[in-house]
Amino acid sequence: MKKVELTDREERILRSIIECHIKTAKPVSSSAVVRNRSVPVSSATVRNVMRSLEDKGLILQPHTSAGRVPTDSGYRYYVDNVMEPRDLTDQERADLEGGIVGLATGDLGAVVAGVSRMMSDFARQLAVTVAPSGERELIEQVKLVSLEADRILAVATTRAGLTRSAVFELGRDEVGGSLADAAALVTEWLSGTPVGDAERTMKTRLSAVPEPTRRVIAALLETSPRLFRLRGVERVHYEGARYILRHPEFSHSAAFIGEIFDDEEALAELVKGRAERGGVSVTIGEENPKKEMKRMSLVVGSYRIGGTFGQMGVIGPTRMRYGRLVGLVDYISEIMDELFSEGGRRTRRSSDEAADGDRG
Amino acid sequence: MKKVELTDREERILRSIIECHIKTAKPVSSSAVVRNRSVPVSSATVRNVMRSLEDKGLILQPHTSAGRVPTDSGYRYYVDNVMEPRDLTDQERADLEGGIVGLATGDLGAVVAGVSRMMSDFARQLAVTVAPSGERELIEQVKLVSLEADRILAVATTRAGLTRSAVFELGRDEVGGSLADAAALVTEWLSGTPVGDAERTMKTRLSAVPEPTRRVIAALLETSPRLFRLRGVERVHYEGARYILRHPEFSHSAAFIGEIFDDEEALAELVKGRAERGGVSVTIGEENPKKEMKRMSLVVGSYRIGGTFGQMGVIGPTRMRYGRLVGLVDYISEIMDELFSEGGRRTRRSSDEAADGDRG
DNA sequence: CCTTAGCACTCTCTGGACGAGAGTGCTAAG
DNA sequence: CTTAGCACTCTCGTCCAGAGAGTGCTAAGG
Structure with missing residues (x-):
C-alpha cells in the first residue's frame, strides 16, 4: 500500500x-x-x-x-x-462506567450481553461482542450452598472477580453434613486452576475421596458442564440490529444483512483477528475478508479477562462516524480492562466514590 | 364480525x-x-x-x-x-424441552433470553418474550455466601425454583460471624413475601436488629435493587431479527421494521394484551392496533411463573406458517408452565429420566 | 344448473425515448 | 494559481409501446 x-x-x-x-x-x-x-x-x-x-x-x-x-x-x-477520536462527554462516561460496573460481578454471559447492549445504544449501531473463551480464567474458590428441598447451588468465583453458578439436585439424606467438606476440598483442588481444566482435575481426584463427600462431588461433576463451560452460542453476542436498518444505504436491500448474522463463528473470527494487536482497530469496507462485509466497516477493541482476550465493537455502513465510535470503543475497552484486571477490585469499589467527583 | x-x-x-x-x-x-x-x-x-x-x-x-x-x-x-396446529417431531420436542429445562434454574433474565433464542431458531422468525414482572414471585429463602476477600454473594430462591443473585462488598472486620445470622433473619422476614415487597419489608425491620448483623443487612439492602428488581430492559427480549430480513415482502423496505423494535414498551403491551386469555392467540395483519404491525402477524402464548404471567411468541409477515408456529408456541408454553408451577420441581428432576424413554 | 373451452380484455413489467436538472471539465481571462 | 462561464454528460422521472400473465365472459356441453 x-x-x-x-x-x-x-x-x-x-x-x-x-x-x-x-x-x-x-x-x-x-x-x-x-x-x-x-x-x-x-x-x-x-x-x-x-x-x-x-x-x-x-x-x-x-x-x-x-x-x-x-x-x-x-x-x-x-x-x-x-479525524480525532472524539471524547465522550462526562455524562456519557459516567453512564457507561456505571452500567459496566453494575455488570461486573455476574457471569461472563451477562457481562457480554450487557456491554453489547450499552455499546449499541451509545453508538446507535449494531454491536457485537466476543467473550473470551473463559477457559483460562483462574478459579479462586468454589462454594456449595444448600437451597431449599434437595437443591444445591454451586458458585465458582474467578480471580477476575466474576462468578459462575449452577443448581443441581441431591437427596438431603445423601448429603449429610458433607457439603462444606466437599466445597473446601474442591476449592483446594481447583484454586488457581484454569476453568477449562476444572472438570479433568476433579475427575482424576475424585476416586481418592471417601463417602459421603464423594457423592456430593460426583453430583457437582455432573453439573460442571453448566458451571465451567461457556457454550459457543454464549460467546458471540449481537445487539441493536435495528440500527442497521435505519441506514439509507441498506433500507433497500436488507436481505444481505441477514447473511452477516448467520455465520456467527466466521464473524467472531473476523472480529478476533482484527483486535488481537490491542488498541482500537478500524476495518473499512473492502478491507474486510468476508464478502458480506465489503460494504460495512468494523470498529473493534479488545479487553482482557483472566488470561484471555475478548473483543467487542460496532458494525455499520462504511459511512459511519469513525471519530465518535473509536472514542467509544476505546473507552469501553479501557473500563473493562481496569475492571477485570488483577487489581480490578479496587477500581470496582472506588466507582462508588467516583460519584462524588474528583476532589483529590 | x-x-x-x-x-x-x-x-x-x-x-x-x-x-x-x-x-x-x-x-x-x-x-x-x-x-x-x-x-x-x-x-x-x-x-x-x-x-x-x-x-x-x-x-x-x-x-x-x-x-x-x-x-x-x-x-x-x-x-x-x-389449519391443524402441526405437531412437532419427537426430536424437536426433546430438543426444546432439554434446552428449556437447562435454563430453568437461572434467573428470570436468562430464562427469557434463552427461550427467545430457541423459539426464534425453531420458528425461523423473530421471537419476542415478555418476562413476568417477577414482583409477585414468592421468595423462598435468602442465603449469604462469603466469597474471597471482602465480597459476599447474596442468593435468593423463589417458590418457582428460580434463583437471583448479586454480589456486594463488605469489610471482613465488619461482618464477623454474623453472616449466617443475617441470612437466617432475612429469610425469616421474607419467606413467602413477594419479591416486590422485599425491600420495603427489610427496611422497616432493619431498625430493630442489633449490630453487627444490622450492618450486614444494611449492605444487603443497598444491593437489593440488583437482587430484587428486574429492569425494564430485561423484561422484553428479542431474538432472531435476521429472520425477518429474509422475507421477500420486507427485503425492499426494511426500515419500518426498525420502528417495531424501537418502542419496546408498546410492543410488550401488545403482546401481553393478546395472550392474557391463556392458550395460543394469533393476531393477523390489520387486526394489530399498532400501525407498524399492520403487515405482520403475531403468534403468542403465555406461561406462568409464581403469581404472574409472562408471554412469548413469534412475529413475522402475515404470510407465515401458522400451523407450525401455533404448535411450537403451544408446546413451549406448556413446558414452561409445567416447569415453573408449584409442583415444577418434580417435572424438572424427571427430565433426566425422560432420556431413558417412556417405558412406563 | 353446473362445468368447461375459447377468447377478448386488462393490467403489470420491461425497455427505449426524451426533457429537465445537477454537477462536472474545460477554456480563457484575471 | 484562481476563477467565471459555458458546454457536456449522466441520472432521474415520465411516457409510450409491446409482451406476457391471468382473468372475466360467453357459449356450448353434460
Missing part, C-alpha cells in the same frame, strides 16, 4: 467531503464544499482539487455528473490522518 | 391458495390451484369459486390480471377453521 501525501488544502477538502457525506449520505458537490466554508476558494478550484483526490483514489464519482463520494481508501486516510 | 360459511370446495380452494402463497410469496393463479390437485375441476371453475371467495373478502387480486392473494380475513378463516 503506497503512502498517500496530501497538501493541507487537499486534506481539508477531503475532510469536508467525508464529513458532509457522513451527514447526508449523498454525493458531495464542489459547491457544497464551498458552502461549508472549509476552504476560502471557489467551487472551480475545489473541483480541481477533487480531481487530484480522485486520481489518488480517495474519492470517486458514482457517475460523471454527480458529486464525490469517499472511497474506502478515503475513509482510511481520514481515520489514519485526519 | 360476520361469520363466514364456506362450502367444502370453497374451503379446499382457499386452503390451496393460502398454502401455495405461503410457499411462493406470489399471487396464486387458478391454474396453479388446479396443478395442486386439491380439487378435480378445471381452472375456469376455480376462477368462479375464486370470485365467490373474493366477494366474501377472503382473497383479493393485487391487480386485475394477477392471481389471488389471501387477505387478513382469509388467513383468519384459515387459522380458525382450516
Whole structure:
C-alpha cells in the first residue's frame, strides 16, 4: 500500500467531503464544499482539487455528473490522518462506567450481553461482542450452598472477580453434613486452576475421596458442564440490529444483512483477528475478508479477562462516524480492562466514590 | 364480525391458495390451484369459486390480471377453521424441552433470553418474550455466601425454583460471624413475601436488629435493587431479527421494521394484551392496533411463573406458517408452565429420566 | 344448473425515448 | 494559481409501446 501525501488544502477538502457525506449520505458537490466554508476558494478550484483526490483514489464519482463520494481508501486516510477520536462527554462516561460496573460481578454471559447492549445504544449501531473463551480464567474458590428441598447451588468465583453458578439436585439424606467438606476440598483442588481444566482435575481426584463427600462431588461433576463451560452460542453476542436498518444505504436491500448474522463463528473470527494487536482497530469496507462485509466497516477493541482476550465493537455502513465510535470503543475497552484486571477490585469499589467527583 | 360459511370446495380452494402463497410469496393463479390437485375441476371453475371467495373478502387480486392473494380475513378463516396446529417431531420436542429445562434454574433474565433464542431458531422468525414482572414471585429463602476477600454473594430462591443473585462488598472486620445470622433473619422476614415487597419489608425491620448483623443487612439492602428488581430492559427480549430480513415482502423496505423494535414498551403491551386469555392467540395483519404491525402477524402464548404471567411468541409477515408456529408456541408454553408451577420441581428432576424413554 | 373451452380484455413489467436538472471539465481571462 | 462561464454528460422521472400473465365472459356441453 503506497503512502498517500496530501497538501493541507487537499486534506481539508477531503475532510469536508467525508464529513458532509457522513451527514447526508449523498454525493458531495464542489459547491457544497464551498458552502461549508472549509476552504476560502471557489467551487472551480475545489473541483480541481477533487480531481487530484480522485486520481489518488480517495474519492470517486458514482457517475460523471454527480458529486464525490469517499472511497474506502478515503475513509482510511481520514481515520489514519485526519479525524480525532472524539471524547465522550462526562455524562456519557459516567453512564457507561456505571452500567459496566453494575455488570461486573455476574457471569461472563451477562457481562457480554450487557456491554453489547450499552455499546449499541451509545453508538446507535449494531454491536457485537466476543467473550473470551473463559477457559483460562483462574478459579479462586468454589462454594456449595444448600437451597431449599434437595437443591444445591454451586458458585465458582474467578480471580477476575466474576462468578459462575449452577443448581443441581441431591437427596438431603445423601448429603449429610458433607457439603462444606466437599466445597473446601474442591476449592483446594481447583484454586488457581484454569476453568477449562476444572472438570479433568476433579475427575482424576475424585476416586481418592471417601463417602459421603464423594457423592456430593460426583453430583457437582455432573453439573460442571453448566458451571465451567461457556457454550459457543454464549460467546458471540449481537445487539441493536435495528440500527442497521435505519441506514439509507441498506433500507433497500436488507436481505444481505441477514447473511452477516448467520455465520456467527466466521464473524467472531473476523472480529478476533482484527483486535488481537490491542488498541482500537478500524476495518473499512473492502478491507474486510468476508464478502458480506465489503460494504460495512468494523470498529473493534479488545479487553482482557483472566488470561484471555475478548473483543467487542460496532458494525455499520462504511459511512459511519469513525471519530465518535473509536472514542467509544476505546473507552469501553479501557473500563473493562481496569475492571477485570488483577487489581480490578479496587477500581470496582472506588466507582462508588467516583460519584462524588474528583476532589483529590 | 360476520361469520363466514364456506362450502367444502370453497374451503379446499382457499386452503390451496393460502398454502401455495405461503410457499411462493406470489399471487396464486387458478391454474396453479388446479396443478395442486386439491380439487378435480378445471381452472375456469376455480376462477368462479375464486370470485365467490373474493366477494366474501377472503382473497383479493393485487391487480386485475394477477392471481389471488389471501387477505387478513382469509388467513383468519384459515387459522380458525382450516389449519391443524402441526405437531412437532419427537426430536424437536426433546430438543426444546432439554434446552428449556437447562435454563430453568437461572434467573428470570436468562430464562427469557434463552427461550427467545430457541423459539426464534425453531420458528425461523423473530421471537419476542415478555418476562413476568417477577414482583409477585414468592421468595423462598435468602442465603449469604462469603466469597474471597471482602465480597459476599447474596442468593435468593423463589417458590418457582428460580434463583437471583448479586454480589456486594463488605469489610471482613465488619461482618464477623454474623453472616449466617443475617441470612437466617432475612429469610425469616421474607419467606413467602413477594419479591416486590422485599425491600420495603427489610427496611422497616432493619431498625430493630442489633449490630453487627444490622450492618450486614444494611449492605444487603443497598444491593437489593440488583437482587430484587428486574429492569425494564430485561423484561422484553428479542431474538432472531435476521429472520425477518429474509422475507421477500420486507427485503425492499426494511426500515419500518426498525420502528417495531424501537418502542419496546408498546410492543410488550401488545403482546401481553393478546395472550392474557391463556392458550395460543394469533393476531393477523390489520387486526394489530399498532400501525407498524399492520403487515405482520403475531403468534403468542403465555406461561406462568409464581403469581404472574409472562408471554412469548413469534412475529413475522402475515404470510407465515401458522400451523407450525401455533404448535411450537403451544408446546413451549406448556413446558414452561409445567416447569415453573408449584409442583415444577418434580417435572424438572424427571427430565433426566425422560432420556431413558417412556417405558412406563 | 353446473362445468368447461375459447377468447377478448386488462393490467403489470420491461425497455427505449426524451426533457429537465445537477454537477462536472474545460477554456480563457484575471 | 484562481476563477467565471459555458458546454457536456449522466441520472432521474415520465411516457409510450409491446409482451406476457391471468382473468372475466360467453357459449356450448353434460
